[in-house]
Amino acid sequence: xxxxxxxxxxxxxxxxxxxxxxxxxxxxxxxxxxxxxxxxxxxxxxxxxxxxxxxxxxxxxxxxxxxxxxxxxxxxxxxxxxxxxxxxxxxxxxxxxxxxxxxxxxxxxxxxxxxxxxxxxxxxxxxxxxxxxxxxxxxxxxxxxxxxxxxxxxxxxxxxxxxxxxxxxxxxxxxxxxxxxxxxxxxxxxxxxxxxxxxxxxxxxxxxxxxxxxxxxxxxxxxxxxxxxxxxxxxxxxxxxxxxxxxxxxxxxxxxxxxxxxxxxxxxxxxxxxxxxxxxxxxxxxxxxxxxxxxxxxxxxxxxxxxxxxxxxxxxxxxxxxxxxxxxxxxxxxxxxxxxxxxxxxxxxxxxxxxxxxxxxxxxxxxxxxxxxxxx
Numbered sequence: 001x002x003x004x005x006x007x008x009x010x011x012x013x014x015x016x017x018x019x020x021x022x023x024x025x026x027x028x029x030x031x032x033x034x035x036x037x038x039x040x041x042x043x044x045x046x047x048x049x050x051x052x053x054x055x056x057x058x059x060x061x062x063x064x065x066x067x068x069x070x071x072x073x074x075x076x077x078x079x080x081x082x083x084x085x086x087x088x089x090x091x092x093x094x095x096x097x098x099x100x101x102x103x104x105x106x107x108x109x110x111x112x113x114x115x116x117x118x119x120x121x122x123x124x125x126x127x128x129x130x131x132x133x134x135x136x137x138x139x140x141x142x143x144x145x146x147x148x149x150x151x152x153x154x155x156x157x158x159x160x161x162x163x164x165x166x167x168x169x170x171x172x173x174x175x176x177x178x179x180x181x182x183x184x185x186x187x188x189x190x191x192x193x194x195x196x197x198x199x200x201x202x203x204x205x206x207x208x209x210x211x212x213x214x215x216x217x218x219x220x221x222x223x224x225x226x227x228x229x230x231x232x233x234x235x236x237x238x239x240x241x242x243x244x245x246x247x248x249x250x251x252x253x254x255x256x257x258x259x260x261x262x263x264x265x266x267x268x269x270x271x272x273x274x275x276x277x278x279x280x281x282x283x284x285x286x287x288x289x290x291x292x293x294x295x296x297x298x299x300x301x302x303x304x305x306x307x308x309x310x311x312x313x314x315x316x317x318x319x320x321x322x323x324x325x326x327x328x329x330x331x332x333x334x335x336x337x338x339x340x341x342x343x344x345x346x347x348x349x350x351x352x353x354x355x356x357x358x359x360x361x362x363x364x365x366x367x368x369x370x371x372x373x374x375x376x
Contacts, residue, residue, distance in 0.1 A: 052079045
């Protein structure tokens with residue numbers, strides 16, 4: 001019995017060694033998980049991209065900006081000259097928060113209880129400045145709220161703790177701080193990634209396993225036409241999924257859809273095409289449906305963890321952000337959250353849109369080339 005058992009084990013090991021794709025997945029999957037969870041995933045929100053509106057233009061305001069920057073919670077990227085310009089920048093997604101410093105900063109500092117603990121009039125209860133925050137991202141909003149009671153000892157030379165907050169925090173787009181408001185649009189990107197890539201990743205290898213490849217070769221269909229024809233039916237499937245997710249999110253979970261449906265439809269179509277072509281490329285790289293599923297998992301995991309769906313994108317190390325920028329889910333995540341939650345226009349998200357268009361064109365080209373090579 002042991003000899004027969006050993007023979008089967010030996011045969012399986014040899015078969016596994018010859019299957020380089022499966023062997024590679026066995027090694028790469030745990031390595032990738034270790035790197036993602038141990039290095040890239042970080043729940044501590046740091047270096048949130050922020051802007052400044054400094055209406056005071058005084059030495060106090062400059063010191064205040066330096067004090068806030070020293071916390072490393074935010075990273076000031078740009079300066080705006082009005083609150084309206086700052087609002088528009090948050091809507092476009094350029095920054096996550098803006099520090100609005102009023103023109104009467106000096107008088108507010110003098111009246112603040114941290115400067116004069118004996119004051120008891122109503123003027124002493126005013127915060128010295130205001131934060132405007134994109135509240136759709138609950139983790140970012142919580143990090144900014146933690147700055148409300150930031151000590152101002154270096155400004156006034158008094159380290160006595162006071163009850164009056166240093167900053168007022170105004171949260172846009174999700175003042176109730178409901179996490180579902182941020183999760184439902186993100187789920188749209190995750191579900192489409194899972195289904196669209198999975199549908200087409202086995203498209204070519206399934207034809208080969210079912211013996212249909214010879215018929216396809218005998219037809220006058222060109223490789224590009226075959227690639228496009230493979231993905232078009234699933235485009236309609238993707239649009240049905242988008243409709244279901246948005247309808248359930250809006251009617252059941254009361255998630256607002258603030259942006260235009262035309263912008264949302266265009267963004268969804270771009271992402272669906274990009275995901276389907278990614279699946280086609282996987283299909284031309286693999287030899288059977290098992291390998292196709294393994295490689296799909298290999299793509300799905302970084303798409304879910306690095307796209308900003310679960311963990312703040314800005315808290316990730318720069319190399320992890322480079323990887324995230326390659327993945328279509330990261331770009332669609334920014335687009336769908338911008339359109340659904342902030343009423344962002346599609347043109348203001350043109351960088352992400354153009355990247356998805358380029359990814360789709362490159363994917364179709366590579367899939368067609370790989371298919372040609374297989375025929376040869």
